[in-house]
Amino acid sequence: MTTIANRIADNLARVRARISQACQRAGRDSDDVTLVCVTKYAQPEWIDGLLECGELVLGENRPQQLEQRASRFSDRIQWHLIGQLQRNKVRRTLAVASMIHSVDSMKLLERIDAIANDDGHHPAVLLQVNIAGEDSKGGFTSEMLHDAWSRIHSLESVNVRGLMTMAPLSDDPRTSRDIFDRLHQLARKLRTDRVGQGGERLTELSMGMSNDFEVAVEAGATMIRLGRSLFEGLDA
Template identity: 40%
Template sequence: MTIAENLEQVLANVDRAISARDASKTWFDHTVTIVGVTKNQDVTAMRHALAAGVVILGENRVQEASQKFGTIGTDFSPSWHLIGHLQTNKVRQALSMFDLIHSVDSEKLTVEIDRIAGQMQKVQDVLLQINIANEATKYGLARDHVKPLVDLITRMDHVRLCGLMTIAPLYDNPEACRPIFRELYHTFMEIRSLNLSNVSLQWLSMGMTNDYGIAVEEGANLIRIGTGLFGARNPK
């Protein structure tokens, strides 16, 4: 199947998941946005995805993104999202490319983003990555560290919290992800109800190729699709 056909299939699956969603999950307008995960994808494949209708490119690594950023050009004017772990020594480079950083997971990183963004005279939009499943092999905030970091962001001038993100374990049965996504949704709604400064929660980023249907049913409006869009990834 082509990238365009894969995208059409993903959108059809999203529509079905929205239809199956509990009626109480009405916090947004039922639009689900796809982040095309372009890790290890070449520029040609990325351009095909953009031509098919993908508007957001999601990269896992700052260095790889920097090699593609100028090459893609402005023909499609994509938005660039960083969905992988960000090291503090890569913050300046990341802030020059990415419209949204999904993976903020520590006070140290947040402080550095605020500092560098201030020097660049910009406000950086971020999501907090939360390790709901408490997996030792994954990055992300522990649940009891979320509120203190949210409170810190309310006092910053150059960071704006726009939502939450999680990565669920790779279960054989995607249904096992449901409690994880449901918990992130409840955390999202709890923070959103507080109407805090520098906090404008609009993105709930959860769900990947293997589990995005469950994520959408549980309230996701930003899903990260790599294999489901581009096919099997070329290892590098």
């Protein structure tokens, strides 16, 4: 392993241990939690280090950077878009993204479905929910999801796999717990109320970042999005 890969391996070991401990506290299996390695600020050699460590699920915030990196690195990588997606960038994103975490409106979801139908794709997406009701963030409200579910279920090509949220920034990860608990409850209610209408397919919960991923895991996250924790000790 390179020096960079060794540093990343050490960081990954610490992160995996914390995930395991959080799962034990919640009575969960750590294999049920997918680590999405966020490479937004990563140097190319850091990404090489992740690959040396066997990490193949990588997340990018910007569609353009995702496209560039998908063309540069191994085609074994599952690229996830975790940042905002504009409707005029949907087609190019669908060509390279394994999953889109940030579908924040019905208009965007319908655009993705229309292009996917034209191009023969069946993209996996998560619906972004603004649980905290922050004006600075987009996303569905709980009420919007319930009201729009018939339209969501009628879409032909898109594969809605679950929900995503971001907790307000805080130095105390415990402040995120209520947000994560509420997303978990919303997903559970949709699975119950919309059985036979696609609700049962909402198996993924993307929530938790470097500052609060342990409470997210305790609240039921199946995907956590980490960047800073993986690259500690590396110079930008």
